[in-house]
Amino acid sequence: MSFATEVKAELVSVENKDCCAIAQSYALLLFGRAFSGREMSLLTENKQVAAAYTEAAERFSGVSAVPERTEAGNYRIVIDDRDALQHILAALGHDATGRRRVNFGMLESDCCFAAFIRGAFLACGTVTDPEKEYHLEFSVPTRGLCEDLMKLFDEFEPSPKMTDRAGAYILYLKNSTDIEDALTLMGAPECSMRVMGAKAIKSVKNTVNRKVNFENANLRRTVEAANRQRDAIAYIQQKHGFDALPPELREIAALRFENEGMSNAELARMLSESITPSGVSHRLARILRIAEQLKEKDRSQ
Numbered sequence: 560m561s562f563a564t565e566v567k568a569e570l571v572s573v574e575n576k577d578c579c580a581i582a583q584s585y586a587l588l589l590f591g592r593a594f595s596g597r598e599m600s601l602l603t604e605n606k607q608v609a610a611a612y613t614e615a616a617e618r619f620s621g622v623s624a625v626p627e628r629t630e631a632g633n634y635r636i637v638i639d640d641r642d643a644l645q646h647i648l649a650a651l652g653h654d655a656t657g658r659r660r661v662n663f664g665m666l667e668s669d670c671c672f673a674a675f676i677r678g679a680f681l682a683c684g685t686v687t688d689p690e691k692e693y694h695l696e697f698s699v700p701t702r703g704l705c706e707d708l709m710k711l712f713d714e715f716e717p718s719p720k721m722t723d724r725a726g727a728y729i730l731y732l733k734n735s736t737d738i739e740d741a742l743t744l745m746g747a748p749e750c751s752m753r754v755m756g757a758k759a760i761k762s763v764k765n766t767v768n769r770k771v772n773f774e775n776a777n778l779r780r781t782v783e784a785a786n787r788q789r790d791a792i793a794y795i796q797q798k799h800g801f802d803a804l805p806p807e808l809r810e811i812a813a814l815r816f817e818n819e820g821m822s823n824a825e826l827a828r829m830l831s832e833s834i835t836p837s838g839v840s841h842r843l844a845r846i847l848r849i850a851e852q853l854k855e856k857d858r859s860q
């Protein structure tokens with residue numbers, strides 16, 4: 560089941576008060592594929608939404624339409640009975656010219672605004688799986704209707720953006736927090752939690768990856784430094800012997816050479832005299848410089 564299907568299942572199951580049931584039904588019809596005195600119709604992939612749409616049409620007209628299955632497996636509901644259409648338009652305060660704007664007079668109180676947005680989403684909305692992408696949109700058939708829907712969002716403040724695509728007007732949200740808010744507002748708090756959960760998992764993964772990368776880089780630097788030191792010590796020992804080193808560097812040179820994986824702190828603990836890990840680091844740096852000087856001298860001879 561896609562995330563959008565889960566969201567719609569949760570939205571369809573919201574228990575509406577009478578005023579909100581009217582608002583939701585109104586939006587289902589208004590945001591459908593066609594809404595006029597000639598035809599009202601909806602095309603949806605979702606069986607429950609198809610049922611909600613026929614119920615909405617029946618509420619205002621008394622006529623029950625039967626969804627038909629398309630070849631692609633979607634559901635199409637068409638109401639073309641003129642009397643039924645007139646009843647619906649009259650009940651919703653629309654005239655037969657097919658002017659498709661929201662009649663805000665149909666929304667009695669604040670609770671109805673959310674129910675109306677829910678109905679609009681059921682009719683023309685979709686949302687991407689939050690594990691893949693943050694995207695929620697309404698694909699609205701006309702610009703005027705899209706602007707009216709935008710006004711409703713102003714009240715609630717996820718801040719959608721508007722664009723057009725293939726003849727439809729798209730109201731969309733890209734921000735995960737806005738999508739969470741919109742889902743909660745429309746009546747899908749469980750799906751909203753799923754978005755939050757997906758975001759938390761992504762954030763932990765990123766932190767772990769950053770930490771692993773950081774530690775890998777540190778480890779690599781430590782190993783590279785130890786290898787350079789061992790090469791330098793091997794050169795001094797083979798070409799000149801440890802006598803070429805000042806006495807205070809001889810012990811650390813031997814220890815570094817014999818203990819490949821040891822950190823400076825561990826080497827410091829093994830030394831017969833007490834010095835700090837950074838003291839060890841300084842001495843190893845001096846050994847590196849001496850090896851460079853000896854190599855320089857050997858090359859020039």
Ligand SMILES: [Zn+2]
Pocket residue numbers: 576577578579580582667668669670671672674
């Ligand atoms: Zn209400």
